[in-house]
Amino acid sequence: MSTRNLRSVAALCLALVSLTSGCSSSEDSGRPYTPRTRTYYIAADEVDWDYAPSGMDRLMGMPFDADALVFVEPGPERIGRVYKKALYREYTDETFTQLKEIPAAWQHRGALGPIIRGVVGDTIEVFFKNNSTDYSYAIHPHGVLYKKDSEGAPYNDGTTGADRADDDVAPGGTHKYVWQVEERSGPGPLDPSSVAWLYHSHADEPADTNAGLIGLIIITDDEKVGDADLATPADVDSEVALLFTVFDENISWYLQDNIQEKITANGGDPATIDPGNEDFIESNLMHNINGFVYGNLPVPQLALGGRTRWYFTAMGTEVDIHTPHFHANTLDWHGNMVDTVEVFPASTTQADMVTDNPGIWMFHCHVNDHIYAGMGGRYEVVAAP
Template identity: 40%
Template sequence: MTNSNLNCVCVFPSVPNAFLDKEEYYIGSKYKKVVYRQYTDSTFSVPVERKAEEEHLGILGPQLHADVGDKVNIIFKNMATRPYSIHAHGVKTESSTVTPTSPGEIRTYIWKIPERSGAGIGDSACIPWAYYSTVDRVKDLYSGLIGPLIVCRKSYLKVFNPIKKPEFSLLFLVFDENESWYLDDNIKTYSDHPEKVDKANDEFIESNKMHAINGRMFGNLQGLTMHVGDEVNWYLMGMGNEIDLHSVHFHGHSFQYQHRGIYSSDVFDVFPGTYQTLEMSPRTPGTWLLHCHVTDHIHAGMETTYTVLPNAETKSG
């Protein structure tokens, strides 16, 4: 374990930029999205309140967990205004097509978790996949429908619970709001002069590319809080376009990852459609920068912080 970045000076851009400013007619920093959210039962009357350890998920749906060999029933109600679905990368379904669910409709999606979806010999015990909507994979994703599915080795949960590791899922994705189903809504709601918007204008298009971690930018992703002594799993998820080549850099701590061997680093590259578990043992209390290392993406806001609190032992010692 190395702490080579302990002395980094971390500077956030102090001037707002093209992505956040509304100027004369841009949309600004806030967009209407559609999201996956959990309910207490199939009446869909009471939403499950997010706990502190889930706050970091931001725009993501809930962290779903399954073991290899499990059959997962997802009861899905579409409360949005256009057809959507839910399907996970890496799972087996009975049909080769995923049936869309119309607004107001309830449908059960069944996911089987085959051996091949679990960790390989050289992998961490739990590995992330993504679930998303497949009615229009591109537009549904950019509209906001995505979440993490964590697949663990068979019986891993039984063996290791109740010693639960803190788990943080991070999606590095430039949300291209030009591709969202809600672009017209957003122009109408948030632009100060919707009538002046030219959707083909290059600067307008650029202003809608939101360089986000879990849908949040410029240090606004909250809830990445852990303690000295924790064994933390970070689940990195990559999605998107050719712009979505992200070098995920943690200040303050290195992590370990497995790929036919165990490696230590503090940077890990994610590409669209790739997922990776990083294991970290935080030892140094503080608030640390966590960001994409691509210069353009730093300027555009793909950065946040994580906080390591001292544990009781450290405090008394």
């Protein structure tokens, strides 16, 4: 049975479930979709990133406590809460001179890279520029269809010449990635109307991703497109994308830069820092959501009664089992009602929240150690005036 037929069967099943249970299923936009090419200009930029820009524990509304100070307090032997990182950032055109403005509804994205969007049938082209001064980076996508010159990962794959140019783009270099959005890249029979895939640098995968080079691709079903220009699904009112990860700054490319620059700025002597010291290592494990710790993530605003699609991903190592948990409202997670979902390194998932409970509410990773280490934020459900 073809994927299209499987989806038809799934739609029929969903319709039957709706009839018997009264719940609503994803709606068709009712308009035929004409595939298009979507172009992005994304650079790997080296920036100083502040994990807690408010300088306080915003989740609890108080100064950092002793648990928090382990990670965020700068000192002569501690880097603190600001680290040099490499982040994907979107520009307006291939001159890479003007950063693209981030809409208010996406301020929560933080350190997570630009959202690359497509609809089934589309072509996505990404002009990539590596603005690093010392390190080779790339963009390796998940889910979409690529040829060897757009895979973004160096290994013994029998390629040479131009087919290797995408693998690790040298400092100052550029590369154009072209990806096809086939039906296998879009929502499957049990998925909602849009799904998330990861993209990340894969030149040296652990060092690149802990430096910060991670983003999401969101693909919308061609039969359920709302705004065709934005490639958004018709049946949701808002979207939130969250990366849960313990950024291990000890294995980022920039550990030595951070020791030199930040320890010096904090009044210490970089020569006295032992990168193997257990307490120093612990202080550089940043348990974050989209690059924010202790509730510093900008608070997503959701309309009461509206449908919000939450996209989740994670990255990292054995400690990176994350269980995003929401207070006060529940989520439809592939047909199961939950208030806690699960993500593992490089996995993606999505769940829909139809809000029925107004107020400012907490969400956090429910892993004990991650709670103490600051992996929480807030969202607000706002009633219409």
